[in-house]
Structures are given as C-alpha cells and as structure tokens.
Amino acid sequence: MMKLVFALAALAALALVPAFAGPYPLGLGIGILGYGVLATAWAMFSGPTRYISLATVAFFGLGAYTVAVLADMLPYPLVLLVAAFVGLVVALIVGLATLRLAGIYFVIFTFGLTELVRQLVTYYEVNVTRTLGRYVFLPLGPEHIYWQLLALLAATLAIAFWVSRARIGLALRVIGDDPVVASHLGIRITRTKLTLFSISCVIMTLAGAIQAPRWTYIEPSIVFNPTTSFLVVIMALLGGPNRLFGPLLGAVPLFLLFEWLSANFPNHYSIILGLLFIAIVFVLPNGVLAAGDSLWSRLTRREARP
Amino acid sequence: MLFSAILTGLVLGGTYALVAMGLTLQYGVARIMNLAYGDIIIAASFGAYVLFTALGINPLLGMLIVIPAGFALSWLIYAVMLQPLARRSRDRGRLEGDSILATFGLLFVIQGVALVLFGSGFMSYSFLAVPVDILGTTVAANRLLAFVLAVVFGLGLWLVLTRTRFGTVIRAVAANPASAPLVGINVDSVARFAFAIGGALAAAGGVVVSMYLTFSATMGVIFTMKALIVVIMGGVGNLMGALAAGLILGLVETLVASFIDPGLTLAATYLIFLTVLVVRPQGLFGRAAR
Amino acid sequence: MTLLSLHNVTKRFGGLTAVNGLTFDLAMGETVGLLGPNGSGKTTALNLISGYLPLSDGSITLSGDAIGTLPPERIAHRGVARTFQLVRALPSLSVGENVLAALAFRKSPLWGQQAEAQIEALLADVGLSGRASQPADSLTYIDLKRMELARALASDPQLLLLDEWLAGLNPTELRAGIDLITSLRQRGITILLVEHVMDAIRALCSRCVVMNAGTKIADGPTSEVLADREVIRAYLGDEHA
Numbered sequence: 026m027m028k029l030v031f032a033l034a035a036l037a038a039l040a041l042v043p044a045f046a047g048p049y050p051l052g053l054g055i056g057i058l059g060y061g062v063l064a065t066a067w068a069m070f071s072g073p074t075r076y077i078s079l080a081t082v083a084f085f086g087l088g089a090y091t092v093a094v095l096a097d098m099l100p101y102p103l104v105l106l107v108a109a110f111v112g113l114v115v116a117l118i119v120g121l122a123t124l125r126l127a128g129i130y131f132v133i134f135t136f137g138l139t140e141l142v143r144q145l146v147t148y149y150e151v152n153v154t155r156t157l158g159r160y161v162f163l164p165l166g167p168e169h170i171y172w173q174l175l176a177l178l179a180a181t182l183a184i185a186f187w188v189s190r191a192r193i194g195l196a197l198r199v200i201g202d203d204p205v206v207a208s209h210l211g212i213r214i215t216r217t218k219l220t221l222f223s224i225s226c227v228i229m230t231l232a233g234a235i236q237a238p239r240w241t242y243i244e245p246s247i248v249f250n251p252t253t254s255f256l257v258v259i260m261a262l263l264g265g266p267n268r269l270f271g272p273l274l275g276a277v278p279l280f281l282l283f284e285w286l287s288a289n290f291p292n293h294y295s296i297i298l299g300l301l302f303i304a305i306v307f308v309l310p311n312g313v314l315a316a317g318d319s320l321w322s323r324l325t326r327r328e329a330r331p
Numbered sequence: 332m333l334f335s336a337i338l339t340g341l342v343l344g345g346t347y348a349l350v351a352m353g354l355t356l357q358y359g360v361a362r363i364m365n366l367a368y369g370d371i372i373i374a375a376s377f378g379a380y381v382l383f384t385a386l387g388i389n390p391l392l393g394m395l396i397v398i399p400a401g402f403a404l405s406w407l408i409y410a411v412m413l414q415p416l417a418r419r420s421r422d423r424g425r426l427e428g429d430s431i432l433a434t435f436g437l438l439f440v441i442q443g444v445a446l447v448l449f450g451s452g453f454m455s456y457s458f459l460a461v462p463v464d465i466l467g468t469t470v471a472a473n474r475l476l477a478f479v480l481a482v483v484f485g486l487g488l489w490l491v492l493t494r495t496r497f498g499t500v501i502r503a504v505a506a507n508p509a510s511a512p513l514v515g516i517n518v519d520s521v522a523r524f525a526f527a528i529g530g531a532l533a534a535a536g537g538v539v540v541s542m543y544l545t546f547s548a549t550m551g552v553i554f555t556m557k558a559l560i561v562v563i564m565g566g567v568g569n570l571m572g573a574l575a576a577g578l579i580l581g582l583v584e585t586l587v588a589s590f591i592d593p594g595l596t597l598a599a600t601y602l603i604f605l606t607v608l609v610v611r612p613q614g615l616f617g618r619a620a621r
Numbered sequence: 622m623t624l625l626s627l628h629n630v631t632k633r634f635g636g637l638t639a640v641n642g643l644t645f646d647l648a649m650g651e652t653v654g655l656l657g658p659n660g661s662g663k664t665t666a667l668n669l670i671s672g673y674l675p676l677s678d679g680s681i682t683l684s685g686d687a688i689g690t691l692p693p694e695r696i697a698h699r700g701v702a703r704t705f706q707l708v709r710a711l712p713s714l715s716v717g718e719n720v721l722a723a724l725a726f727r728k729s730p731l732w733g734q735q736a737e738a739q740i741e742a743l744l745a746d747v748g749l750s751g752r753a754s755q756p757a758d759s760l761t762y763i764d765l766k767r768m769e770l771a772r773a774l775a776s777d778p779q780l781l782l783l784d785e786w787l788a789g790l791n792p793t794e795l796r797a798g799i800d801l802i803t804s805l806r807q808r809g810i811t812i813l814l815v816e817h818v819m820d821a822i823r824a825l826c827s828r829c830v831v832m833n834a835g836t837k838i839a840d841g842p843t844s845e846v847l848a849d850r851e852v853i854r855a856y857l858g859d860e861h862a
Contacts, residue, residue, distance in 0.1 A: 075428070077428065077432070122605045122608060122609060123608065126608060128427075129364065129427055132431055133364075133559050134604070134608075136552075136555075136556065137552070137556035137559075137601070140553060140556065141598060141601050144594065144598065145598055147594065148592065148594035148598075152594065192725050192726070192730070195718065195721065195722060195725055196722075196725075196726065198711075198713065198714060198718075199714070199722045202712060203711055205673065205693075205709065206705075206711060206722075207722075208672075209672075209673070209702070210694075210697060210722050210723045210727075210776060211694045211697040211698050211726040211727050211728070212694060212726045213694055258432070258435075262432075292446075292447055294443070295439045295440075296439070296440050296443030296444060296447070297443075298436075299442075300436070300440055301436075302432070302436030302439070303412065303437060305436075306429055306436065307415070307433075
C-alpha cells in the first residue's frame with residue numbers, strides 16, 4: 026500500500042515536470058521516457074525467455090508510420106488504436122512463425138525484420154500512396170507527448186508488475202529455465218510466449234506512435250533506425266532485464282550518455298556505440314544475460330541472510 | 332525475358348551461395364552466429380572499389396589483396412574478440428547469446444568506419460561492363476565473371492573440405508566439437524581457422540558483389556540476412572545445401588524483381604525463409620534433428 | 622482396470638530403432654518396473670509416454686483415450702507426471718516456486734494461498750520441509766531429486782513415471798526413497814519406474830517389463846522375470862546364463 030502511494034506520488038511529480046522544464050530538458054525527458062518504455066517492454070518478454078529480440082525499432086517505426094499515414098484521416102485516439110492493432114498483427118505473424126522454434130531462429134528473424142518492414146513500408150508508400158516522405162501536423166506540443174509517454178510508461182510498469190506476480194509470469198520464467206520441464210508441467214509454451222511477445226510489441230508500437238509528431242517530417246529511413254533496437258537491448262541488459270525497474274534504470278544513464286556522444290561525436294557515434302557494446306559483453310563475466318540477475322541476487326541474498 | 336531473368340538469377344544466386352558458404356563455416360565449425368558478416372562483405376566491396384578507382388588495380392588482381400585481408404581481419408576478430416567468449420562459455424546456448432551480442436556490436440563498428448570513410452551514398456564502378464551474347468541473350472561480362480568466380484571458389488572450398496586431411500579435421504569439429512579433442516584435434520585453432528576462411532569467402536563475395544552491383548555502407552545487414560537464410564535453407568554446415576539454396580534464392584529474387592516488383596524482393600526472400608522455418612526447420616537439405 | 626496401454630510402440634532415430642514394437646499394459650494402481658541394460662530403450666519409452674518424443678509407429682492410450690499424438694502439456698493435463706534421468710531443476714526459481722510451477726499449470730490449478738499450503742505439504746512429504754524459499758540451485762543432488770519428485774506429485778498425477786529416481790543414493794537414502802515410493806503406491810498412484818537398483822525393484826514392483834535392444838523380452842511377476850534366463854543373458858552376457 027505504501028509502495029502504491031509512493032508510486033502515485035512519483036508519477037504526479039513527474040507529470041509536473043513540463044511546467045518547469047525548458048524545451049531542452051523536456052526533450053531529454055521525452056527521450057528517457059521513450060527509451061524507458063521500450064526497454065521495459067523489451068525486458069518483459071526477452072528477460073525471462075532469453076529470446077533476444079533485435080526488432081524493437083520495427084514495431085516502434087510501424088507505430089510512427091501508422092500515425093504519419095492516418096493522422097489526417099482519423100481522430101487521434103483512433104489512430105493510436107489502429108497503430109496498436111497493426112503492431113499486434115505483425116507480432117502475431119512473427120511470433121507464430123518463429124516462437125515454436127529454437128531461440129536462434131527468432132534472433133535471426135528479428136534481426137532482419139526491421140529491414141523487411143522498412144522495405145515493405147517503402148513499397149507501400151511508393152506504389153500505393155505515391156508519397157515517400159510525410160509531414161505530421163498534429164496539435165500536440167512536447168508536453169503532450171511527454172504526458173502520453175509518462176502514462177504509457179506507468180501502464181507498462183504496471184503490466185510488467187502484474188506479469189511478474191501472475192501465473193503467466195511464472196510460466197515464462199519456467200520456459201526460460203527449461204522448456205522441456207515447462208511442457209511436462211502442463212504449460213502451453215507457444216501460447217505463453219506469443220501472448221507476452223504481443224503485449225511487448227504493442228507497447229513498442231505505441232511508443233513509436235506517440236513520438237511520431239516530434240519529427241514533423243517522417244520517412245522510413247528515419248523511423249526504422251536500427252540503432253534504436255541496439256540501444257534498447259543494451260539498456261535492458263545492463264539495467265537487469267528480470268527486475269521491474271531494471272530496464273528503466275539502465276535507460277536513464279545510457280540515454281544521457283548516448284545523447285552526449287551523438288552531440289559531441291556525430292560522425293563516430295556508431296563506432297563508439299559498437300565498441301561500447303562489445304566491451305559490455307566482455308566485462309560482464311557470466312555473459313550478458315546472467316549479469317543483471319547475478320548482481321541483483323548477490324545484493325538481495327546478502328540482505329536476506331545477514 | 333524469362334531466360335535473361337534466369338541468367339541474372341543464377342549469377343546473383345552464385346554470389347549468395349559463395350558468401351553463405353563462408354557463413355556456414357563460421358557458424359557450423361566455429362559456432363559463431365556472426366551478425367557482422369555482411370559488413371565484412373561490404374568492407375571488401377569498398378576495398379575493391381578503392382583499389383580499382385584510386386590505384387587502377389583491376390578487381391581480379393585486387394582479390395589477391397582483399398581476400399588475404401579478409402582472412403587476416405577475421406582471424407584477428409576471432410582471436411581477440413570471440414575466442415575469449417568461446418572459452419568462457421560452458422554451453423553452446425551461452426556462446427550463441429554472447430557471440431550474437433558481440434558481433435551485433437561489431438556490425439556497428441565496421442559500418443561506422445565505412446560511413447566515416449565513404450559516407451552513406453551508393454557506390455559502383457564500371458569493370459568489364461561489355462555485353463556478351465549467350466544463346467541470344469546479352470549478359471554483362473562482369474556478371475558472367477562473377478558467376479565463374481563463385482563457382483571456382485565454391486568448388487575449391489568443397490574440394491579442400493572433402494579431399495584433404497585438413498578438410499576432414501574441419502568437418503570433424505563441425506560434427507562434434509566435444510569429441511574432436513579426443514582424437515588429437517585442437518578445436519580452438521581449427522575454429523579460428525574456419526572463422527578466418529569464412530571471412531576470406533566473405534571478402535571474395537564482397538569483391539564479386541562490387542563488380543556488378545551498387546552497394547552502400549549500410550547494406551551489410553541485408554547480406555547477412557540473405558546469407559543466414561541461405562545457410563538455414565541449406566542446413567547448417569552443409570556446403571552443397573548452401574549452393575542449392577543460394578541459387579534458389581537468387582532465382583526467386585530475380586524473378587520477383589522482373590515479373591512482380593523490385594520493391595518486393597526482400598519480402599519474397601523472407602517468405603521463403605518463413606516457409607522453410609515452418610515446414611523444415613532443419614533446412615531443405617539438412618538431416619532431421621533428433 | 623487398465624490405465625496405460627502401449628501397443629506396438631516404435632521409435633526410430635534415422636537408421637536406429639530405439640524402441641521396436643513395444644506392447645504392454647499398466648493396471649490402475651500397479652507399480653511396474655521397466656528394466657533392461659543401458660541403451661535398451663527404457664528412457665525412450667518413458668519419453669514416448671510423456672510426449673517428449675513423437676511416436677514413429679504404434680499407439681498409446683491412457684484410460685482408453687489415445688495420447689500418442691498429444692504434446693507433453695496435454696498429456697500432463699491428463700494426469701501423467703514424470704521425473705528425469707538427469708535431474709531437471711528450474712535453477713533460477715526457488716524450491717517452492719519449482720513446486721508452484723506444477724501446481725499452477727495442472728488440470729485444476731492452484732494459485733495464491735491455497736498453493737502456498739499445498740507447497741509446504743508436498744515438500745514435507747519428500748523431506749524438504751521449510752525449505753521453500755531456498756534457491757533451487759543451492760540444493761544437493763539428493764535434495765534436487767526430492768524436489769523433482771515433489772514437483773511431479775504437485776501435478777496430481779494418476780500415472781507417475783520415475784526415471785532412475787533411486788540411482789546414486791546411499792543405503793540410508795535408498796531406504797527412505799523406497800519408503801517414499803511405497804507411500805505413493807498406497808495413495809493409489811500408478812507408477813512406472815525405470816530402475817537399475819534390484820533391491821528397490823524387488824521391494825516395490827509386483828511386476829516387471831524387461832527390454833533389450835528396443836524390444837520387450839520379458840513381462841511378468843518380478844521374481845519370475847528376474848530368474849528368466851534370457852533376462853540374465855541380456856544383462857550379464859551369454860556365459861552367465
């Protein structure tokens with residue numbers, strides 16, 4: 026109960042930020058919230074299952090593009106709804122095709138998914154609508170985007186919390202540990218993975234949809250930028266993908282670091298990013314996937330046994 | 332029209348088969364799922380481009396420089412970056428996870444270097460762009476040469492692997508890395524060597540690509556993807572499978588581009604990939620897993 | 622009344638036939654030993670019954686319903702639970718969560734407070750009382766086996782498949798293990814156990830099925846089967862027969 030009060034107070038305090046912050050800090054806030062949502066949503070599925078998804082930006086971009094295409098035709102809430110639906114359909118297709126197989130196929134497929142979606146969107150725009158770039162004019166200021174993202178983050182954390190307490194969360198952890206045992210205990214593996222993967226992807230799609238008005242001008246190469254997927258993986262892994270606030274805690278410092286890097290080393294940004302990532306894989310001695318966990322369990326076990 | 336498309340498709344498929352052979356060696360023998368593979372290909376294309384446009388060295392001779400460079404670079408990448416990961420991982424699953432993430436980082440490094448040096452524009456040069464007449468259809472000589480080179484390299488690799496002692500050692504490691512040390516095989520050095528040969532094949536593929544296609548610094552992902560699809564279609568570690576799957580992929584892509592829409596080639600590629608995954612996850616030519 | 626029935630069950634791995642035309646029935650409440658030398662196909666047979674491996678040929682029925690083509694989770698929901706030859710704990714979960722995983726996803730699931738009480742009772746049954754919050758990866762080998770049995774029991778099985786559950790125990794632990802399985806038998810659970818420990822087989826099984834090279838070579842009361850010349854030959858070689 027205390028925790029709930031505290032969480033609501035924190036939420037209220039964060040909601041007041043746009044009243045005080047100037048445009049630049051507000052922009053940073055939007056970036057942090059955006060990546061916080063993506064990393065939390067990513068970890069919701071990839072944390073317990075250890076299926077590394079490299080397709081975050083495919084869903085993010087789909088959301089942004091849906092808004093760009095439909096903004097003039099439908100009322101805004103309906104546009105968001107359609108975006109979520111598009112994300113759901115793509116997630117179901119990808120999930121049904123790959124989640125029954127070994128994890129490596131899933132990784133490979135998600136690795137290429139961004140490029141596929143980008144080309145398909147380009148094809149659709151060139152051949153069907155005959156407009157490649159689009160302008161997004163919505164009466165939404167940065168503070169509106171901030172509030173929407175804050176609400177989405179709160180919802181994402183609430184869902185992640187619920188999942189961690191619910192049967193489906195336990196099912197996912199059992200599957201991540203040993204799928205053979207999971208099936209022998211009566212767990213429907215594909216259905217469980219597909220459900221969580223879809224929830225995670227819909228959230229990512231919404232994160233993209235909400236941020237679409239920020240660009241004003243949108244084209245496939247802007248919203249389907251693979252570095253986004255890459256950053257989300259690093260943030261979630263470093264922060265601890267199996268902790269409720271882990272991915273968010275990873276997102277805050279890393280977003281600021283990447284922001285600083287891209288401002289100061291615009292040309293060498295991706296080189297530094299890549300080297301940093303390789304270093305992370307190396308520094309964490311038990312492998313990246315175990316690192317966040319073992320650190321946390323060491324800390325918490327020490328508390329539990331004084 | 333159809334015959335010309337098939338001819339183009341075979342040329343493209345030959346290139347795919349060539350680069351996929353390198354990837355199947357890296358994954359099948361060294362157990363590294365190399366997501367930066369396509370970026371090595373593109374780096375080699377840039378190498379051939381520079382040698383040709385700046386120094387006037389024709390790509391055939393350029394191969395003598397670029398292929399050993401690809402070998403050396405991959406050898407180095409394995410020794411410095413991947414071998415420590417391989418040593419510390421007890422099971423294959425963890426090495427797969429670690430190597431995917433590490434090579435994902437490597438992808439951005441190589442791509443970043445290419446962007447700094449060459450920018451993001453499309454590159455091409457004109458080499459042997461003379462028409463040759465084959466059974467009433469004209470094909471550019473460079474495409475024909477690309478196909479011949481793919482066949483020569485593929486055949487060469489196949490002969491080495493099946494007819495030499497060293498080839499037997501490599502296949503032994505691919506079949507069972509845990510037992511190979513029992514018969515006196517140093518798995519570490521074999522894996523490193525196989526990874527380097529994979530890199531050399533990627534470099535060869537890169538030079539071949541640069542002779543008849545336009546390329547750009549950010550295209551690596553597409554080549555990695557296509558090579559991966561060919562490897563999975565052909566069955567991991569299966570060279571003949573890679574050859575057949577590469578040709579199929581090249582043909583399908585060209586036919587889709589010629590008769591449906593060039594914007595849908597990648598979609599067609601993925602459709603094949605999905606179909607194979609759903610129907611035969613062990614690959615068209617792979618043996619069923621237990 | 623017949624609970625489990627295997628008819629002409631066959632499993633081929635490429636050119637190797639691991640189980641060849643295996644046919645036997647298990648009556649409700651029976652405890653049957655599945656014996657045979659290493660590589661004779663016992664574990665493969667268990668894997669076929671639990672749905673881990675698909676059948677190449679033949680049929681398996683449980684209470685008259687064909688289960689041969691069902692996936693493991695559907696078979697589990699019909700009341701089949703098992704342990705594994707090499708213990709498969711869920712290492713990132715606690716001991717209690719290992720058991721909870723079975724309670725939460727069985728045919729009539731338990732969750733929350735009801736489950737908590739049940740976990741403690743099941744752990745007490747196997748001698749792991751009060752250790753629910755311990756991480757599973759901190760248990761000794763014997764305790765892991767106990768936990769795996771508690772997990773199998775948590776599925777509320779009518780048929781329990783034990784794959785060398787008594788292997789590797791010292792004499793005291795073996796005694797306790799035999800008593801534990803005896804108590805399960807008294808609860809009316811039908812048990813099929815793959816085992817090499819002859820003392821345990823004599824103590825627990827009224828009947829034995831013996832396999833060699835994938836086929837059934839004997840089936841009958843334990844004392845008769847263990848005296849059978851062909852069984853001795855399969856185990857010990859020709860010169861002892």
